[in-house]
Every structure is written in C-alpha cells, then in structure tokens.
Amino acid sequence: MTEPALILDNVRFRWPGQASFGLSVSEFAVQPGESVLLLGESGSGKSTLLSLICGIVTADAGQVTIGGTDVSSLNAGARDRLRAEGIGVIFQQFNLLPYASVSDNILLPLCFAPERRKRAAVNEAAVLCTALGLPKDILTASAGRLSVGQQQRVAVARALIGQPPLIVADEPTSALDAATQDTFLRLLFDRIAATRSSLLMVSHDERLGERFDRVVRLTDIAQIERHAA
Numbered sequence: 001m002t003e004p005a006l007i008l009d010n011v012r013f014r015w016p017g018q019a020s021f022g023l024s025v026s027e028f029a030v031q032p033g034e035s036v037l038l039l040g041e042s043g044s045g046k047s048t049l050l051s052l053i054c055g056i057v058t059a060d061a062g063q064v065t066i067g068g069t070d071v072s073s074l075n076a077g078a079r080d081r082l083r084a085e086g087i088g089v090i091f092q093q094f095n096l097l098p099y100a101s102v103s104d105n106i107l108l109p110l111c112f113a114p115e116r117r118k119r120a121a122v123n124e125a126a127v128l129c130t131a132l133g134l135p136k137d138i139l140t141a142s143a144g145r146l147s148v149g150q151q152q153r154v155a156v157a158r159a160l161i162g163q164p165p166l167i168v169a170d171e172p173t174s175a176l177d178a179a180t181q182d183t184f185l186r187l188l189f190d191r192i193a194a195t196r197s198s199l200l201m202v203s204h205d206e207r208l209g210e211r212f213d214r215v216v217r218l219t220d221i222a223q224i225e226r227h228a229a
C-alpha cells in the first residue's frame with residue numbers, strides 16, 4: 001500500500017510564553033492524491049498546525065510524518081531540506097520576494113531541493129504560468145509589481161514546481177473576489193490532478209468544501225488549550 005502523504009500521530013505543541021496557545025492532535029492523515037479542506041475560525045490554530053506539518057516549528061511530543069519521514073526526528077537543516085523537497089507551501093501572504101523576478105520566485109524552492117530540481121522540466125516555470133492563466137512575459141517582471149491575483153498564482157506556481165507530493169495552502173483565496181477565487185481554485189485543482197499531489201488547504205470559508213475529497217474541522221481533529229497570562 002502507498003504511504004500516506006502526511007500523518008500526525010499523538011502530536012502536542014505549545015507556543016512558548018506565558019499567554020500561550022497549544023494544540024494536540026491524536027490522529028490525522030492525508031492520503032496520496034487526496035484533497036482535504038481544514039476548516040477553523042480565525043485564531044483557532046490552523047496556521048500553527050501547518051507550521052508543525054511544514055517543520056517550521058517542532059512538536060513537543062508525537063510524530064509528524066511526511067512521505068514516510070518523521071519530521072520530529074530531524075535537525076533544523078534536515079527539516080528545511082525535507083520541506084523544500086517534499087512540500088509545496090502557499091503562504092497566507094504569499095511570501096514572494098518583491099524585488100526578484102517572477103521566474104526567480106518560482107524557481108526558488110528548487111535551489112534547496114536537488115531531487116525536486118531533477119523532476120522539474122526545463123521550462124516548467126513558463127508551462128505553469130500558462131496553465132495558471134498568467135502571460136509568459138510575466139516571468140521577467142518583478143514580483144512586487146503584480147496584482148494580488150497574479151501574486152497568488154505565482155505563489156501557486158512556486159508551490160507546484162518540481163511536483164512535490166504534498167501541497168499545503170494557508171487561506172490562499174482570502175484576498176480574492178468570488179469570480180477570481182473560482183478561477184484560482186479551478187487552476188490549482190487542475191494542476192494537482194495532473195501531478196497526483198495531495199492538497200491540504202486551511203480556510204474559514206465552508207463554501208469551498210464541495211471541491212475537496214474531504215472536509216475536516218480543526219476542532220474535530222485537535223484539542224485546543226489556551227492559557228491566560
């Protein structure tokens with residue numbers, strides 16, 4: 001049987017500090033090729049969970065397994081490499097480098113991921129831009145000069161390049177109007193279907209649910225702890 005793209009097993013995490021927020025997840029998995037929408041209110045811990053999955057923060061207890069590798073057992077450098085190789089991340093604020101070209105922004109993850117670089121076709125950045133409805137000549141433009149909708153698509157191209165097995169997206173449609181949101185999601189799902197990548201997207205917008213294989217509420221998979229200062 002094929003390994004799940006992601007497994008959380010008895011994971012516990014608490015942000016350091018007095019007024020701290022913590023969560024624990026006894027069991028959660030995303031299968032290869034599966035798309036999962038994770039719903040939760042603002043401030044409920046969705047981004048915290050994604051940071052744990054991406055290895056930006058490490059669990060206090062339990063295991064986070066990405067494509068068969070336990071992230072919690074790795075040092076910081078190895079976690080960064082695993083993230084670059086195995087996860088395409090679409091951040092809430094896109095995190096594009098504003099003074100770098102669109103091309104450099106899209107190719108950036110490949111600098112830290114030799115295996116992913118090998119999988120990327122020579123002109124994949126251009127192919128992705130076209131598939132995502134961006135003009136080809138956008139590759140040489142500075143990312144900081146793009147519209148929000150264009151930045152969002154560039155962020156998707158950066159996440160998809162080199163076909164990482166898991167795509168993690170943090171509220172990527174929050175700044176879009178309904179029509180642009182629809183186009184954006186259609187393009188994202190088309191690409192993910194083409195590469196058989198798994199998708200875990202977090203949102204507070206229940207209306208997105210019908211597009212996904214599975215909809216999960218954070219409160220169904222996680223116990224939240226809040227401590228007042």
Ligand SMILES: Nc1ncnc2c1ncn2[C@@H]1O[C@H](COP(=O)(O)OP(=O)(O)OP(=O)(O)O)[C@@H](O)[C@H]1O
Pocket residue numbers: 015016017021040041042043044045046047048049204
């Ligand atoms: N770097 C941090 N240090 C300490 N606490 C943090 C940090 N990041 C987030 N938190 C706390 O964790 C809790 C959950 O925040 P988080 O950003 O995970 O929620 P969210 O569901 O993603 O919210 P939103 O939908 O508004 O983005 C909040 O109480 C927040 O203050």
